Amino acid sequence: WIWMEEEAAAESPCRPLAAVPITLLSGFLGAGKTTLLRQALENKEGLKVAVVVNDVAKVNIDSKLVRERTVGKGDDDLADCVELQNGCACCNASDELLEGMSQLLRLAKRRGIKYDRIIIELSGVAEPKNIRREFVEAAEAGNESMKLVELQTMITVVDSPSFTELYQSGDSINRRPDLCAEEGEEVVESDRKVVELLVEQVECADFIVLNKKDKMNPENMEYLTGVVGTINPSAQIVPCEWGKVSLDTVFGPPKGTSWVSKADDEDDLRDAVAAAKHLRDKKRKEPDEGHACDDNCGHEHGHGHGHGHEHGHSHDGKACDHKECENSDSIRQTTTSAAKKFGITSFVYSRRRPFHPQRLMKAILYLPVKVDPETGKMMDSWEFPHAKEEAKNGDDVADGSCMKKIIRSKGFVWVANQHRSAQYWSHAGHYFELRALGLWWAATALDKWPDGGDNSSKEVQKIVEDFSREEPSQRWGDRRQEIVFIGIGMHEKSIEKVMDECLLTDEEMKTYVEQAKLSPADVVKVDTATNSAVSV
Numbered sequence: 001w002i003w004m005e006e007e008a009a010a011e012s013p014c015r016p017l018a019a020v021p022i023t024l025l026s027g028f029l030g031a032g033k034t035t036l037l038r039q040a041l042e043n044k045e046g047l048k049v050a051v052v053v054n055d056v057a058k059v060n061i062d063s064k065l066v067r068e069r070t071v072g073k074g075d076d077d078l079a080d081c082v083e084l085q086n087g088c089a090c091c092n093a094s095d096e097l098l099e100g101m102s103q104l105l106r107l108a109k110r111r112g113i114k115y116d117r118i119i120i121e122l123s124g125v126a127e128p129k130n131i132r133r134e135f136v137e138a139a140e141a142g143n144e145s146m147k148l149v150e151l152q153t154m155i156t157v158v159d160s161p162s163f164t165e166l167y168q169s170g171d172s173i174n175r176r177p178d179l180c181a182e183e184g185e186e187v188v189e190s191d192r193k194v195v196e197l198l199v200e201q202v203e204c205a206d207f208i209v210l211n212k213k214d215k216m217n218p219e220n221m222e223y224l225t226g227v228v229g230t231i232n233p234s235a236q237i238v239p240c241e242w243g244k245v246s247l248d249t250v251f252g253p254p255k256g257t258s259w260v261s262k263a264d265d266e267d268d269l270r271d272a273v274a275a276a277k278h279l280r281d282k283k284r285k286e287p288d289e290g291h292a293c294d295d296n297c298g299h300e301h302g303h304g305h306g307h308g309h310e311h312g313h314s315h316d317g318k319a320c321d322h323k324e325c326e327n328s329d330s331i332r333q334t335t336t337s338a339a340k341k342f343g344i345t346s347f348v349y350s351r352r353r354p355f356h357p358q359r360l361m362k363a364i365l366y367l368p369v370k371v372d373p374e375t376g377k378m379m380d381s382w383e384f385p386h387a388k389e390e391a392k393n394g395d396d397v398a399d400g401s402c403m404k405k406i407i408r409s410k411g412f413v414w415v416a417n418q419h420r421s422a423q424y425w426s427h428a429g430h431y432f433e434l435r436a437l438g439l440w441w442a443a444t445a446l447d448k449w450p451d452g453g454d455n456s457s458k459e460v461q462k463i464v465e466d467f468s469r470e471e472p473s474q475r476w477g478d479r480r481q482e483i484v485f486i487g488i489g490m491h492e493k494s495i496e497k498v499m500d501e502c503l504l505t506d507e508e509m510k511t512y513v514e515q516a517k518l519s520p521a522d523v524v525k526v527d528t529a530t531n532s533a534v535s536v
Contacts, residue, residue: 019150020050020105022118024131024261026201027157028166028179029124032211035243036157037121047116050104052097098138102145118149124180125173125190127197128154128204129268132261151261156205157243160224161215167407169194170378170430193431199408202228203268205235206260214241226338230346230486231408233275234260266437269411269424270462272484276346343489349499351481352473354416354512359502366400366498369432378430385488402494411483412437414476416504416512419519425483442467442477442522446535449524455532464533467526477522 027033040049101118108115122131132151139146159166166179173180173190202208208228213221221239229237238245263271339345368382385405396402406427413423413434422437438444441463446453449460466478473480481503485495504512527534 019148020115020118021152022120022135022149023153023155024128024151025119025121025155025157026126026128026205027122027124027209028159028198028201030162030178031124031157031159032209032243033121033157036209036211036245037119037243039243039245040119040247048113050108050115050118052100052118052120098134098143098145101149105145105148125197127200128156129200129265132204133264136264153207154205154260155207155209156201157209157211158202158228160210160212160221160239163198163224163228164384166198167195167429168382168384173197193429195429196426196431196433199231199428199431202235203232203272204260205232208232208235208237209243209245210237210239211243212241213239222338223342226342226344227407227488229336230339230344233279234271267462269482269484272410273348273482276348276484276486280347344486345488345490345492346484346486347492349411349481349483349485349496351500351503352468352470352476352479353481353503353509354414354479355481355502356504356508357415357417360413360415363400363403363498363502364432364434366403367406367427367432368404368430369427380430382430385490396491397494397497400498402491403498405487405490406485406495407488408486409483412480413483414479414481416508419516422479440477440479440522442479442524443520444524446524446533449533453524453533453535455530460533464526464531467533469526469528477525 025033025037037051037053041051097120104115104118120131122128132154135146135151169176171194173192173194176194179194210221210224210228216224225237225239229235368378368380370379371377372379382404385407407429409425409427411425413425415423418436420439420443422440424433424435424437426433441449449463451457451459454460455464463478466480468474468476468478468480481499483499485492487495521536523536524533525536526532
């Protein structure tokens, strides 16, 4: 259903918007999305807000709750509505969602008004990354509505007391109807793991609302804030009760260029790498003693590249007196302090040498991801690492127990038997995926790069920075291991040792070099003198 609130107010001249900003609201059923949405609809600030409520049922229970907002207040306050028949917005109802927004815009034009914001409440099983992708594809396809709207803010509402239980669950979505359908409603068919979708919701968000904090003791709430803030260090964490959050903070004007809504999957990975490296640099007040390396060690050397997107307004070296910045800084400081207190850490595993596929599989099986082929159930028990446990000092490598401290890992992987194809590594709790992303950029024709390979493009420069500048790895272009590991009581050196044992040996590298000659040659390299991509 789609509602249009007609509480009129003059548009603020200090925040002109060329397009109507859109907010996506994600989270499992019961997290408190509708309660939070009510707060927006009952605002007294005079904003003109259109709302799209989408769920996986023929009769949307949530829409009835929101609809109560208009009962008994006269015809002028009754909501106009367009019905979305069925399906998740990221699946079979996506075209209908876009058409619904088009109808809203036409309605606004006829009435001579402009919405201050459109809020889309997604179903419990909706995938925010897919919705984001659909907006991009609709714009590229020339959808006229996309010229009048802008996906601007992505919000995820988390049921705080249930977070740990959901994270350590090995269930698929279709085994947890309580997360996606009211009693008696049709359960969506999805093989995705609960933890997989939960992590996507947390990572694909500008704001993470930790709802029901009144049902958490202070220490557990602080712990959850640290965990969530480490999984998504770019988001603003908003603890609350009964969905009561500052509308100015969550639905207000942007504080600069939004990161999540403007990113794609590769940007997500780059930003996670940059954030982990940034946190590591802050911790290291002195240069890392490290180890002595030669040119063949496979470790990442030289300068580091941060690909963080722009955030917020410029302070130009002056003290900022914006209240929203003060609140954001305070929350981030709290998140960092909580992470430090509970031993929640992250690091980036970076190497310029391929993995041996069999040894890599052995390392993967140290994670709690083994499945019984007959029953389909998880074979490993796993619980969220205890906040008070201390990291071991290297005696946890032989049995792989160091890998059980990892709660989240993701990144780019280079496997020896997939010379031309980049692999995507994604792990959370009982969930693991290693899948092909596509060709490495070195193996992709320059005119197939973003913006046609124009070296003045920011997108092209991001890719260029991923190419190695040092021998002997320079010949391999952007091929690399670059995995972000997030854990609790995690021992970095032990995990690095497990992963290093998967790398090809010097003798195996000689064989790899010969085998690579049988594959099509790379077609792009980086001219180090000009720092530009060139065809070869």
